[in-house]
Amino acid sequence: SQELEQSPQSLIVQEGKNLTINCTSSKTLYGLYWYKQKYGEGLIFLMMLQKGGEEKSHEKITAKLDEKKQQSSLHITASQPSHAGIYLCGAVRTGTASKLTFGTGTRLQVTL
Amino acid sequence: GAVVSQHPSWVICKSGTSVKIECRSLDFQATTMFWYRQFPKQSLMLMATSNEGSKATYEQGVEKDKFLINHASLTLSTLTVTSAHPEDSSFYICSAGRLSENTIYFGEGSWLTVV
Numbered sequence: 001s002q003e004l005e006q007s008p009q010s011l012i013v014q015e016g017k018n019l020t021i022n023c024t025s026s027k028t029l030y031g032l033y034w035y036k037q038k039y040g041e042g043l044i045f046l047m048m049l050q051k052g053g054e055e056k057s058h059e060k061i062t063a064k065l066d067e068k069k070q071q072s073s074l075h076i077t078a079s080q081p082s083h084a085g086i087y088l089c090g091a092v093r094t095g096t097a098s099k100l101t102f103g104t105g106t107r108l109q110v111t112l
Numbered sequence: 113g114a115v116v117s118q119h120p121s122w123v124i125c126k127s128g129t130s131v132k133i134e135c136r137s138l139d140f141q142a143t144t145m146f147w148y149r150q151f152p153k154q155s156l157m158l159m160a161t162s163n164e165g166s167k168a169t170y171e172q173g174v175e176k177d178k179f180l181i182n183h184a185s186l187t188l189s190t191l192t193v194t195s196a197h198p199e200d201s202s203f204y205i206c207s208a209g210r211l212s213e214n215t216i217y218f219g220e221g222s223w224l225t226v227v
Binding site: 031033035039040041042043045048050088090096097098099100101102103104105 | 118144146148152153154155156157158161203205207208209211214215216217218219220221223
C-alpha cells in the first residue's frame with residue numbers, strides 16, 4: 001500500500017516567518033491533495049496537484065509537486081495565527097479517483 | 113457553505129446500542145463516498161468506500177458487521193456503529209468527490225462518545 005510521510009510532524013513558527021511542509025510518497029502520486037484541519041473539525045481543501053512540476057498558489061500558500069511525482073511541498077509565506085492547524089496531504093489511490101490515503105499530518109503553531 | 117454535510121456533529125450513546133451517522137452531498141451527486149476515522153493526534157484512516165446501490169468496500173481490519181454502511185441515494189451515505197463500545201469512541205468523517213472540479217470535499221465530522 002502507498003505510504004505518505006510528512007515532515008516535520010510539528011512546527012512552531014513566529015508570526016511573519018515562512019515555513020515549508022513536505023509530503024513524500026513511496027510510490028508515484030496520481031494526485032495529491034492538501035488540506036488544513038483544526039483537530040476535531042472538518043478538513044478544509046487547500047489545493048490539488050496532479051502533474052509533475054505543477055505549482056499552485058492561493059493567498060499566501062503555495063504547493064508544488066516534483067517532476068517525479070513522489071514529493072510535494074507546501075510553503076506558507078509570512079505566516080499568521082490563522083494558519084495554525086494540522087496540515088494533511090492525501091494521495092489519490094489508483095483506480096478510485098476520490099479515495100485518499102493520508103499522510104501523518106503536520107501540526108503548525110504560529111506564535112505572536 | 114458546506115458542500116458535504118454530516119449529522120450529528122456530536123453523539124453520546126450507551127454501550128451496546130447502535131448509532132447512525134449521516135453524510136450528505138448537498139449540491140452534487142456522489143456515487144461514491146468514503147468514511148474515515150481519526151484517533152486523537154493522528155491522521156485520518158480510511159475505513160470504507162460507500163458505493164451507491166451496492167455493498168460497501170471495507171479496508172483491511174475494519175469489521176463490516178460492526179460498521180454498517182448504506183448508500184441508498186446519490187446524496188446520502190450512512191454509517192451505523194452497531195453494538196457500540198467505548199473503544200469505538202472517535203471522530204468519524206466522510207468525504208465525497210466532485211470530479212467535475214477535481215476536488216474532494218469532507219464533511220464537518222462527527223464525534224462519537226460511547227459511555
